[in-house]
Amino acid sequence: MKPANIMRVDLRSDTVTQPTPAMRAAMLAAPLGDDVFAGDPSVNALQEKIAALLGFEAALFMPTGTQSNLCAILAHCQRGDEYIVGQFAHCYRWEGGGAAVLGSVQPQPLNHQSDGSLLLADIEAAIKPDDAHFARTRLLALENTLGGKLLPFDYVQQATELARAKGLSRHLDGARIFNAAVAQAATGGANGGDVFLEARRIAQCFDSVSVCFSKGLGAPVGSVLCGSREFLARAHRIRKMAGGGMRQSGLLAAAASYALDHHVLRLADDHALAQRLADGLRDLPGLVVETPQSNIVFVDLVDEARARADELIPFLAARGILVTGLYRLRFVTHLDLDAAGIAYTLAVMREFFRA
Ligand SMILES: *Cc1c(COP(=O)(O)O)cnc(C)c1O
Numbered sequence: 001m002k003p004a005n006i007m008r009v010d011l012r013s014d015t016v017t018q019p020t021p022a023m024r025a026a027m028l029a030a031p032l033g034d035d036v037f038a039g040d041p042s043v044n045a046l047q048e049k050i051a052a053l054l055g056f057e058a059a060l061f062m063p064t065g066t067q068s069n070l071c072a073i074l075a076h077c078q079r080g081d082e083y084i085v086g087q088f089a090h091c092y093r094w095e096g097g098g099a100a101v102l103g104s105v106q107p108q109p110l111n112h113q114s115d116g117s118l119l120l121a122d123i124e125a126a127i128k129p130d131d132a133h134f135a136r137t138r139l140l141a142l143e144n145t146l147g148g149k150l151l152p153f154d155y156v157q158q159a160t161e162l163a164r165a166k167g168l169s170r171h172l173d174g175a176r177i178f179n180a181a182v183a184q185a186a187t188g189g190a191n192g193g194d195v196f197l198e199a200r201r202i203a204q205c206f207d208s209v210s211v212c213f214s215k216g217l218g219a220p221v222g223s224v225l226c227g228s229r230e231f232l233a234r235a236h237r238i239r240k241m242a243g244g245g246m247r248q249s250g251l252l253a254a255a256a257s258y259a260l261d262h263h264v265l266r267l268a269d270d271h272a273l274a275q276r277l278a279d280g281l282r283d284l285p286g287l288v289v290e291t292p293q294s295n296i297v298f299v300d301l302v303d304e305a306r307a308r309a310d311e312l313i314p315f316l317a318a319r320g321i322l323v324t325g326l327y328r329l330r331f332v333t334h335l336d337l338d339a340a341g342i343a344y345t346l347a348v349m350r351e352f353f354r355a
Helices: 021-029 041-054 065-076 098-103 120-126 153-165 177-186 195-203 229-241 250-262 267-281 303-307 309-318 339-354
Strands: 058-062 081-086 106-110 136-143 169-174 208-212 223-227 287-289 296-301 328-332
Touching (some): 041 058, 041 195, 041 223, 041 250, 065 098, 065 169, 065 208, 065 223, 065 229, 098 106, 136 153, 153 169, 153 195, 169 177, 169 195, 177 208, 223 229, 267 296, 303 309
Parallel strands (some): 081 106, 081 136, 169 208
Antiparallel strands (some): 208 223, 287 296, 296 328
């Protein structure tokens, strides 16, 4: 039987956070209008704020990151074009094949290196010559962070420069760009550790960037797509077709604005908790723990731990701890977790592996 006062520790994703009381207050106080008439002041303010922050002409608020990536790919590509993308990129693997289904845009997936990058030589080799046999290669899409990994900044520069030199557009799925910026700033960066300048430095390597507010930033809903006005005019038409024209969406934009003002720098706390969790798990038998670079810890179960894998998730769940995976577990830290939750998780994991 479950004790009534069981601690609940939800490590499935950084999407599970509840809006804080201050974020809810900001939502309720937001001035609203009809965004389909471009008349929602809170949406407009968010779009201007994020565009200025990341150094783009404009931005467009979207209900989801999936729709934001879809609008980006379809605004960069025509039917019969293709985009180069990683095998594990969200906008290839986890979005229902939307670019192909809805846009007749073909993905050209490439294998990742262990640091999450795509080899420059592989990118170059995947760019098709102008020949009727081939789809037209139009776009390189990268993701940062990818599976919690920070792409090395030198690599981001080289890959996007290669794409530019070959006439491709460059899109960043920056669902977690602020996690990337926090991680990059912590390693020194070029800007004395300024997180917002690091975010901008990453973003400026690309023609378009999609940012999620519903992940580590802790908003309930929403993403933005940033780019030039001309690009976003095309994306806006596609957003309408995809059913993403929202009305008094300033309620949601206000949460996103609040998150930009208050929840970016605190991502460092999530990264520290992920590190603490990884350090604690490393002592347990049969666990191979990847050193986290941001807020996601991957743990592979081997040997005796692997043999008991299907008992582990229910054991944790019965004690209020939610995690995804089976032989490869994923733990994600976020705004609604604290050191006590991590300590409790480690204690329960130790209990399982002692048994
Ligand atoms: C979550 C996520 C998205 C978008 O997801 P939605 O659930 O559609 O908002 C896109 N890319 C990455 C890398 C993500 O983690």
